[in-house]
Amino acid sequence: MTTVANGVNVQALLDAREVLKGAPEAAQFVWRASSKWQNGVHSTSTVKEFYGLGAEQTHRNEAVFDADHPEVFAAEDNGITPIEYLLVGLASCLTAGVASVAQNRGIQLRSVEATLEGKHDIRGILGVDADVRNGFTDIKVTFNIDADASKQDIEALVAQSQKRSAVFDALTNPTDVTVEVA
Amino acid sequence: MLERGEVANSWRRERWDSFRLLTPNWQSRLPGLHYEGPDPDGYMTMGEVTEFIERFAKLSRAPVRTGTNVTSVRRTDDGYHVTTSQGEIGCRAVVVASGACNRPAVPPLSEAVPPDVEQLTPFDYREPGQLPDGGVLVVGASATGVQLAAELRRSGRPVILSVGEHVRLPRIYRGRDVLWWMDASGVWDQRYDEVDDLTRARRLPSPQLVGTPERTTLDLNALTSLGVELVGRWAAVRDGRALFSGGLRNVFALADLKLERLLDAFDEWARTRGVDAELGPPERFAPTRVPSSARLQLDLRGGEIRTIVWATGFRPDYTWLDVPVVDEKGRLRHDGGVVDSPGLYALGLPVLRRRRSTFINGIEDDAREVIGHLARHVAVRRGS
Known part of the structure; x- marks a missing residue:
């Protein structure tokens, strides 16, 4: 097999898969974020620590995300809207999947670009019509991939990346969510 | 040879009325027994399968003890102790041939289904008339x-x-039954130790096929044309509503891509074998049609759905096997039918030794290899 360099350490992932087969408890991760209200509909969220492999873990750097709403919502637009963060999560998750699967299948990538469109009927969140849901009506992701592979192989990469995507699953399947006051 | 009921018991009692084999008649072959009837390309009904297996039981003069249910198999110093509904048996070796489909698998979310919706498994189902309107x-x-x-x-x-x-x-592909292609092109000969992901190969759902006299295709496009509404994988029940996955397009894409790759491999095989002239031209099938708006939820209390049929697969039942050879997922730990306990063997499980193992015609080579191992095991013990 030719050596491909997509920068994904697939061997480490495959090794992890073998190890975790016999140690399901180590596979239990907890991802965390905390947020603070600033003013208006502007908030700042930070992400640094998480739990996994049986221990507390830390990102190399703390990441800070501002969320707000645009001026057409009569807000100050100090950051993207929360629902746009879902598109960011989906795009980056699927792209990571494409790179990993390509590496595993020996496909050299030259460029991977995705554009995302989430259709949203805001009558739901504004309470205009009780029959309109709050969330996305639908989401469309379009990949543009340049790689040493046939169109069919590229389509298979994209299909497989969805099959193994945490965010694709979180968006397409219901999740039990608890929100409480401490 | 112990049989809990009659010869071909599960074919007699655990199939719906219209059931036919997925394999064409000519592929139903057992050692010394081939289909000799007038319709080699047809598909056996349950009565025909039962008759076929009864004939094989007579022909092979297998010492079948019918009405003998095994309730326990335990290890002893020199073999196994088998308890049955007809008494106790001591033996040096045991072959587990009880199959992979002893119990319908029903997901836990079935417990959240409102009680006025009737629920059936394929073991309960016989024909449409038994369901409420x-x-x-x-x-x-x-x-x-x-x-x-x-x-x-x-x-x-x-x-x-x-x-x-x-x-x-x-x-049908290029004029031949798709299972002719699986057989002829060598796909079914792939050995279990050559398969990339054996766990996945062993739990693959059965293909969307039906054996009918018309030899029609029954894929999702055919069902859409019949007026069946497609929704995504059933993910949860919340407040009496079924919630379905929004990932329907992706499961269509995965299946369409796999089909295309399989047909490419068939065409490549036909070309290199030089048999193109005997076959129809290569074909490609329309992608699976995506419903314009697949429903993401369904109210189970509204009366729209009166019955749920769980076609969610089957599991083997090893509750009678008092030997620690079953993993945490309820699967037998074995290497090509050689179970992880000396003198214990298995036959008739999916991809036991090759992809063909799942089918009636797959038993012959598997049995020869597994019984070869068994015979050596018994001989070594006898010699010691």
Whole structure:
């Protein structure tokens, strides 16, 4: 097999898969974020620590995300809207999947670009019509991939990346969510 | 040879009325017994399968003890102790040939289904007339799911089919049965130790096929044309509503791509074998049609759905096997039928030694190899 360099350490992932087969408890991760209200509909969220492999873990750097709403919502637009963060999560998750699967299948990538469109009927969140849901009506992701592979192989990469995507699953399947006051 | 009921018991009692084999008649071969009837390309009905296996029992003069249910197998110093409904047996070796489909697998979310919706498994189902009038939700798009969805739709009922990952196949490709291709091209000869992901190969759902005299294809496009409504994988029940996955397009894409790759491999095989002239021209099938707006939820209390049919697969039952050889997922730990306990063997499980193992015609080579191992085991013990 030719050596491909997509920068994904697939061997480490495959090794992890073998190890975790016999140690399901180590596979239990907890991802965390905390947020603070600033003013208006502007908030700042930070992400640094998480739990996994049986221990507390830390990102190399703390990441800070501002969320707000645009001026057409009569807000100050100090950051993207929360629902746009879902598109960011989906795009980056699927792209990571494409790179990993390509590496595993020996496909050299030259460029991977995705554009995302989430259709949203805001009558739901504004309470205009009780029959309109709050969330996305639908989401469309379009990949543009340049790689040493046939169109069919590229389509298979994209299909497989969805099959193994945490965010694709979180968006397409219901999740039990608890929100409480401490 | 111990049989809990009659010869061919599960074929007699655990199949619905219209059931036919997925394999064409000419592929139903057992050592010394081939189909010799007038319709080699047809598919056996349950009565015909039962007769075929009865004939083999007579022909092979297998010492079958019918009506003998095994309730326990325990290890002893020099073999196994078997307890049956007809008494105790001591033996040096045991071959587990009880199959992979002893119990319908029903997901835990079935417990959250409102009580006025009737729930059936393929073991309970016989024919559409036994269901109450009204809508049916069929869960699972393997051979069982697509066949029951089509039959129930044709009975006039509104049918919704919940579709997860599935295996799409045309019945006929380039003029030949698709299972002729599997056989001839060597796909079925792939050995268990050559398969990339054996765990996945062993739990693959059965392909979307049906054996009918018309030899028709029964993929999801055929079901859509019949008026069956497709929804995504059933993910949860919340407040009496079924919630389906929004990932339907992706399971379609996965199945369409796999089908295309399989057909490419068939064409390549035909070309290199130089048999193109004997076959029809290569074909490609239309992609699976995506419903314009697949429903993401369904109110189970509204009366739209009166019955749920769980076509969500089957599991083996090893509750009688008091030997620690079953893993945490309820699967037998074995290497090509040689079970992880000396003198214990298995036959008739999916991809036991090759992809062919799943089918009636797959037993012959498997049995020869497994019994070869068994004979050596018994001989060594006798010699010691």
